[in-house]
Amino acid sequence: MKRLMLITAMTLLFVGNGSNQNRIQAESNRSFADVIRPIQAKMAKIYGAGGIRGLEAYQSGFFISDQGHLLTSWSYVLDSDVVSVTTADGKRWEATLLGADPRLEIAVLKLPTETPDFFDLSQATTLRPGNRVLAFSNLYSIASGNEPNSVLHGVVAAVSKLQASKGTFQTPYAGQAYILDAMTNNAGATGGALTDRQGTLAGILGKELQNSQNSTWLNYAIPIQEVQLAVEDIMAGRMRPRSLANETKLPEQPVTLASLGLILIPDVLSRTPPFVDRIQPNSAADKADLQTDDLILYVDGRIVQSRKELIRELATIDILDPVRLTVMRQQQLIEVTLQVESE
Secondary structure, three states, X not given: OHHHHHHHHHHHXXXXXXXXXXXXXXXXXXXXXXXXXXXXXXXXXXXXXXXXXXXXXXXXXXXXXXXXXXXXXXXXXXXXXXXXXXXXXXOEEEXXXXXXXXXXXXXXXXXXXXXXXXXXXXXXXXXOOOOEEEEEEOHHHOOOOOOOOEEEEEEEEEEEEHHHHOOOOOOOOOOEEEEEEOOOOOOOOOOOEEEEOOOOEEEEEOOOEEOOOOOOEEOEEXXXXXXXXXXXXXXHOOOOOHHHOOOOOOOOOEOOHHXXXXXXXXXXXXXXXXXXXXXXXXXXXXXXXXXXXXXXXXXXXXXXXXXXXXXXHHOOOEOOOOEEEXXXXXXXXXXXXXXXXXX
């Protein structure tokens, strides 16, 4: 009889523990869903250029203000006359590119709408190796309307500088990065949001990076603290080209493409990127070792996002002054100084 009572008690204990386990698991699942739900409203799907080049014409982004500002990755997708954004409610908007910082691989878009759902960059958290994370993005463009973004769960494997892999992983970004133990950096995921397990913003998902030596892929995110000042400058208009300022006085003899010996690719779009097509021999560009296919990103530290912007920016520089350019060559940023020789 005592043995039967003992067996019965053990059975009840086992069943009870199983019930508790199920209850705890159910509560965990509910809390996980509760974390994800409000973040989805802060996410956006971005569509632009890419199809002509055989590349994905989409990426991800997230709101960073109640005025419709979106943080995303700087990429070829934004090299389009029209960049459209689909918000969580399925509405489609035409976005304006406020500015970008290619050195940090970020861009800020502006939508003509307000939103109560956004991430406050000043409240971003800092992660350590071993922290569990969530990655929100529209990888593979699975969602096209009001469907929720994809969510991946992973772990911070390391915190390291990407420049340590220079020559292996091709990227202009050389700052701190969260190296992730999760397949976060797939097609369309770049520009997505990385949060901690509680849903607090921690970083922006980077681009697809493949090791040129062994073909392995690197999954990473850029900490918000690395980009916050640049984002604030873009939103405040402090990174706008000097040529857009009304008070800028133009010199009597400005620098021109011809005076530098630069020939760019034809202007076929309203925002044709300023790629170098040819270099005139013995010109200022030739002596500065500019090369064909270089992409001009900055003039005297101010970003130029199109061929037309580059021409306008050069027009603000006196022909006697040096011209400092930042160009991207095979995913590396190179600084050059051009000086037009006086006749």
